[in-house]
Amino acid sequence: MLFALVAATCASLALGAVSIPLSEVIDTIFGRQVPEATEKIIEILRLPRTVEAIVVGAALGVAGACLQGALNNPLASPDVIGVTGGAGFGAMLVIVLFPGSIAMLPISALFFGLFAAAMVFIIGFTGRGGGNITRVILGGIAVASLFSAGTAAIMAAYPDRVPNGIYFLVGGLTTSGWDTLETVWPYLAVGFILAAFMIRPLDRLMLGDDVASSLGSRPRLIRFTAALAAAVLASAAASIAGLLAFLGLVIPHLIRLLGGTKSHVFVMPVSALAGAALLTAGDTLARTIAAPEEMPVGPFLVLLGVPLFLWLLRKAA
């Protein structure tokens, strides 16, 4: 998987509207003398985009693994805690209502993604019987519907401005330099660190709440912390690359099916690598296959991922 990621990264840096030999790519990264145009393409266009693909893919893979473990439900993805609905609403709000401040898009998506997740957590984790999985999931579906309705309402009110938002809604990376990453990296860092600390507790939860309690863990706290890590990672990912929640659902499944184990010690880090590799490779394909036209990577990944996923699903059964 690490090899796949390295290969995808190299391809992502080398290929594009202009192909650059791998040796020049390496020379650029290590600061050696290369043609000025090459240096510009790599440093300003491709490197940020490749790094974005890697972190977004890893964030979604980890977010999915965290949520599926926390909710003990293989259908869990960032959709079920409202993040996708919230981030979509936040983005459309800026794109359609305030197109003049388009720079606010990542922040708005991040904010509303987290806001939606916070609503779900308040409904799902507080009060009597808080932490009940069904309650969290039902709360998530309700909140997601709420924000989807909000998004639909905005789109209905300004149908002429909708096309600008499509790219975000279907999910895709853009060549935007380092700006977005500079804003959201602390959220990604917090999310990844939280997720790393949840690896063992999620393994304990796998054996049931009582065994986890016997082992000194608090099941409700584990669920909350893991879901929080997922919410932060998925919101940050959405603010960079739009709605790619499908990756979060599918990656951990692929890893479990391929690896034959559910242990988070394996699933969590390998999901990060696989998510990064898949998104980097997918994005490279999406922007080279019809170059110089770029396709959004979201539908592209779905087209590639669904047949693979379905094939594995049948094979495992």
Added chain:
Amino acid sequence: MAFGRQQIEFDESAPLLDVKGARVEIGNETILESASLTLERGELLAIVGPNGAGKSTFARAFCGLRRPDGGEVRWKGVPLSRLKGRQLARVRAYVPQRAQVPTGVTVEGAVRIGRSTHLKPLQGLTAEDRRVVEDSIARARMQGFEDRDLSTLSGGEMQRVQIAIALAQGAPVLVADEPTAQLDLGATAAVSRMLRELVASGIGVILIVHDLALAAAIADRVVVMSHGRSIATGTPDEVLTSQLITDVWGVEAELVHREGRSALHVEWLDSH
């Protein structure tokens, strides 16, 4: 995690567990009125009582799974309220009545998770931890099953894995809620022998049991519970008299118990 927490000083001369008047309320309802017990080292204590007497609630309360609302619980002299997560995990292991059986987890994988309370968040298993895992599997008599997926095990095998997970915790007390309730005769005998072996090795065991004959045969002492109270404690022969069985279960029965064999002679149908 013990970061910055004060070290807990266990009193090695105190009983392993000492519970006085534990009380549990859920909502406005008192599920457990007042229950008490003590457990010494190398002792097997059985908690018996009719359905709904509060046995499981009692065990969950003193194990800290649902902390009691009243009374006093001390593990090796230290109040339960002072024991947090990992410290509690090192003093007692709890084996639930109905275990969750995930697919995609091997026997060894599950027992390693049982050992994880001894590790820092991102630390791997040490050679010592691996030895404990291996030893726990052996003590639970599950050698040869290490690579089997949990979902392929029988009820008796799964129960032994649960006990192996608990043993890997390395706690001096094992509390098991109805470990033999779902098992056939042979598997029940196998688990019972294994538990006695653990007791012989110095572990204190608390069992919640339905089967009075089984309790009489394997327990050193029994605690009888009724309507949320512990009403009698002592050796099986002292406590499980026909009079008590009639009072608590409302059935005419006589317990026959000698040399590790036991039977309950029950008057199933009214003879009058």
